[in-house]
Structures are given as structure tokens and as C-alpha cells.
Amino acid sequence: MSRKGLASFDRNADQQTKFQDLGQAMLRQREEQLRTQLQVFQNALVNFKQEHKKEMMKNPHLRAQFSQICESFGVDPLYMTAEDDLDPEERNNRLAIRIYEICQATRDLYGGIISVDEVIQLVTSTIQDGWQFKMNHHDVHVAVESLKVLGNELELVKIGSKMYIKSVLQEFNADQSQILTAADNIGYVTVSILRDNFHWKTARCKSNLDDLLSIGLLWIDDQADERCYWSTTWINKSH
Amino acid sequence: MSFKFPSIYDFPPFFTKQVHSQTLETQKSHWIQLILDYCRFNKIWILSLNGESGDSTLDHVDPEDEDDDDDYAEVTKQSLFTNNKIDRSLKSDFIMEIYNEMISKEKAEWVNPKNHKHGIIVYWHTLEEWANIIFEWIDITGQSNTVLTLYELRKGDLAKTQEFYGMNPTVLIKVLNVLVKTDRAQIMKDDNGKIAGVKFSDK
Numbered sequence: 001m002s003r004k005g006l007a008s009f010d011r012n013a014d015q016q017t018k019f020q021d022l023g024q025a026m027l028r029q030r031e032e033q034l035r036t037q038l039q040v041f042q043n044a045l046v047n048f049k050q051e052h053k054k055e056m057m058k059n060p061h062l063r064a065q066f067s068q069i070c071e072s073f074g075v076d077p078l079y080m081t082a083e084d085d086l087d088p089e090e091r092n093n094r095l096a097i098r099i100y101e102i103c104q105a106t107r108d109l110y111g112g113i114i115s116v117d118e119v120i121q122l123v124t125s126t127i128q129d130g131w132q133f134k135m136n137h138h139d140v141h142v143a144v145e146s147l148k149v150l151g152n153e154l155e156l157v158k159i160g161s162k163m164y165i166k167s168v169l170q171e172f173n174a175d176q177s178q179i180l181t182a183a184d185n186i187g188y189v190t191v192s193i194l195r196d197n198f199h200w201k202t203a204r205c206k207s208n209l210d211d212l213l214s215i216g217l218l219w220i221d222d223q224a225d226e227r228c229y230w231s232t233t234w235i236n237k238s239h
Numbered sequence: 240m241s242f243k244f245p246s247i248y249d250f251p252p253f254f255t256k257q258v259h260s261q262t263l264e265t266q267k268s269h270w271i272q273l274i275l276d277y278c279r280f281n282k283i284w285i286l287s288l289n290g291e292s293g294d295s296t297l298d299h300v301d302p303e304d305e306d307d308d309d310d311y312a313e314v315t316k317q318s319l320f321t322n323n324k325i326d327r328s329l330k331s332d333f334i335m336e337i338y339n340e341m342i343s344k345e346k347a348e349w350v351n352p353k354n355h356k357h358g359i360i361v362y363w364h365t366l367e368e369w370a371n372i373i374f375e376w377i378d379i380t381g382q383s384n385t386v387l388t389l390y391e392l393r394k395g396d397l398a399k400t401q402e403f404y405g406m407n408p409t410v411l412i413k414v415l416n417v418l419v420k421t422d423r424a425q426i427m428k429d430d431n432g433k434i435a436g437v438k439f440s441d442k
Contacts, residue, residue: 020380219252
């Protein structure tokens with residue numbers, strides 16, 4: 001049907017939109033197909049590893065080639081098998097890597113210490129490449145211990161009654177530990193809180209607080225009646 | 240759906256400029272990330288000095304008002320820089336410091352370098368990225384070699400689902416200039432020198 005006059009303009013515009021829609025639909029379809037293909041291949045890789053696990057353990061050449069293929073398909077060979085399939089040593093190594101990554105990632109923000117509880121929460125709440133770790137305090141101990149062979153970068157410390165992983169060299173004296181414990185309990189401390197509860201002189205409060213500020217373990221809040229020194233452990237706490 | 244603030248937004252010291260230099264760096268980089276995420280989510284192209292969308296207020300600022308170098312602006316309750324839940328807000332000199340850092344990192348630009356009152360253009364994509372996004376879309380939708388008005392690009396029906404839909408005209412012109420410089424578009428002006436339309440080249 002050919003339209004004459006003004007109506008032919010409508011048709012023109014009409015057609016243009018239709019062509020555009022068609023073009024976009026085709027692109028979407030192709031993308032979908034490619035994605036499915038990739039998924040199929042990734043699954044095949046996972047199956048392959050499960051079937052040939054033993055062989056791969058023994059044959060470093062095969063292992064290297066396999067890793068290479070995995071890499072080019074965006075699959076992390078480390079994280080490919082289910083947790084139950086792992087032997088304890090490999091499981092521990094993976095946990096250690098995750099813990100190390102978390103300590104690194106949060107170091108600037110937290111000033112280099114993070115509670116073991118938060119580490120566990122972070123590890124168990126993230127799903128990486130389709131699977132999830134289950135872990136407890138004991139696992140963290142073992143994992144951090146095993147990292148010692150690579151140097152003493154991570155260390156477990158007890159402050160008050162809580163365990164932390166420390167990734168800075170800083171040692172804490174008794175006063176500082178007391179401050180950190182108090183700050184972790186209620187979120188922050190002030191000079192008056194320290195004076196009233198620990199019966200310290202102002203200078204003693206100040207110098208310890210300044211030390212903890214200077215390593216980034218406390219942040220100041222000046223919008224309250226008195227300067228509050230907040231613990232970085234409260235950054236991710238849901239109130 | 241409203242924007243989900245990161246948990247550090249509920250941490251009261253986040254709103255006080257930190258004294259320790261390393262902590263301050265961390266604090267500023269978290270603010271910058273938050274500003275970018277927030278503006279991207281809410282489609283804010285221009286952010287005023289007090290942290291509100293500057294798109295609507297832009298027209299009310301007198302363009303002749305060039306000699307005013309007072310960068311102070313009241314931080315209001317609706318501002319991104321106020322958290323009413325914990326009753327904390329950023330001081331305006333610290334906001335300026337964050338803006339300046341964004342500018343030095345090419346994440347933002349003064350709308351008018353001579354008069355900061357107009358606020359900043361926020362680049363959650365760089366101008367080059369925007370240029371690529373728009374050029375790619377023109378190509379896919381078969382609109383190469385047709386003349387489009389700025390309005391069609393910003394508010395056209397076809398562009399509705401695109402990330403650049405509703406882009407502030409000032410920003411759009413900057414993006415188009417990038418495309419012109421790289422020979423991917425031609426700008427057509429009317430007799431008064433106003434942009435009448437733009438034609439994109441073939442890929």
C-alpha cells in the first residue's frame with residue numbers, strides 16, 4: 001500500500017523505528033547466544049576438573065595448561081570445585097587467601113585491624129564464583145597461622161575479650177587496648193569517658209588517643225558536645 | 240527505589256574532616272565514590288555547592304554575577320551532605336576541598352571556573368566515555384547521517400532507555416564537542432550561533 005501526501009512521512013518514520021527495533025533485537029539475540037555458549041564451556045571446564053582431579057594433581061604441565069584455558073574463559077581455577085571436594089589443606093589455603101584479601105582491602109579504612117567476627121561475616125556472606133565458604137574461629141586461626149610462613153604480616157591479637165586480625169606492625173600498650181575495647185563496645189570514647197571510667201589524667205587520655213588516631217584506628221567526630229573518638233570497627237556495623 | 244547509602248554514611252565521623260592525613264585521604268576517596276554513585280543513580284549532572292541537584296537551579300543564577308567569589312553555601316536538610324538520621328552534615332569548606340579533589344582527578348569540572356556558585360558537573364563517565372556511548376547508540380539505532388536536535392538526543396522517545404537520557408544541555412554540548420574534534424559529528428548552528436542540530440558520521 002502506498003500512501004500519498006502527508007501520510008507518507010508517517011510511514012517513513014514508522015519504518016525507521018521498526019528497523020531500529022529489529023536491529024536491537026538481533027543484537028540482543030546474538031549476545032544471548034554467545035553468553036549461553038560461554039556458560040556451556042565454563043560448565044565443561046568444571047566437569048573436566050572434577051573428572052581429572054587426580055591426574056591434574058600429579059601432572060604440573062596439564063595443570064598449567066588447564067589454568068591457562070580457565071583464564072581465557074574468565075573462570076578462576078582456584079574457585080571451581082565445591083567446598084566439600086577440597087582436601088583440608090587446599091581449603092585452608094583458599095581461606096587464607098580470602099582472609100588476606102579482606103585485610104588488604106579494608107586496611108586503609110580500618111587502620112589495619114579487623115575483628116575476626118567481621119572477617120567471618122565477610123567471607124561467609126559473599127558468594128565467589130558460585131560458591132560460598134562456611135567457616136568458624138578455629139578456621140581463621142589455622143589460616144592465619146599458615147600465612148606466617150610468608151612473613152608476619154597478619155597477626156591475631158586479643159583486645160579486651162575480642163579477637164582481631166592485625167595487618168600493621170603497630171603494637172598496642174595496655175592503655176590503648178583498653179581504649180579500643182571501650183570504643184568497640186559503645187562505638188566511641190571521649191576524654192571524659194576515659195577520665196571517669198579509668199581515672200586517667202587528661203594528658204594520659206590525650207596522648208593515647210592521639211596515638212590511635214595517628215595509625216587510623218580512631219576517627220574523630222566534632223559535631224557532638226565533646227570530641228568523640230570513634231572506632232573503625234563501627235563503620236560496617238548496622239545500628 | 241531510592242539510593243542505598245554505604246554503611247560509612249551512618250558513621251558520624253564521616254562528616255568531620257579527619258586530622259590524620261592518611262585517614263583523611265581514605266575519607267575523601269570514600270566521599271568521592273559516594274558522590275559519583277549518588278549522582279549516577281539519581282541522574283544528577285550538576286551538583287550545587289551544598290550538595291543538591293543543580294540542574295533546576297541553574298537557570299536562576301544570574302550569569303552576569305561573575306565577580307562573586309564567595310564559595311559559601313548553606314548545607315540544607317535535603318543535601319547529600321546531610322545525614323538527618325545521625326544529625327551530621329559536612330562543613331562547606333570541606334565540601335569545597337572534596338570538589339577540588341574531584342576536579343583534579345577529572346571526576347568533575349566547575350560549571351563556570353570563574354564563578355563556583357554554579358556548582359560542578361559530575362563525571363561518573365568521562366566526556367570521552369559519554370561520546371562513545373552516544374556515538375555507539377546512534378550507530379546501532381541507524382541514526383547516522385540524519386540531523387538530530389539536542390532535544391531529540393536528550394529527551395527523544397528513542398533515547399528513553401539510555402543512560403544519557405535527560406542529560407544536562409551544558410554537558411551534552413561538551414560531549415558533542417568531543418565528537419566533533421574526533422570527526423564523528425558535525426554541529427549545525429543557526430543564524431544566531433545557537434546549535435540547531437547535530438549530524439553523526441558513519442562508523
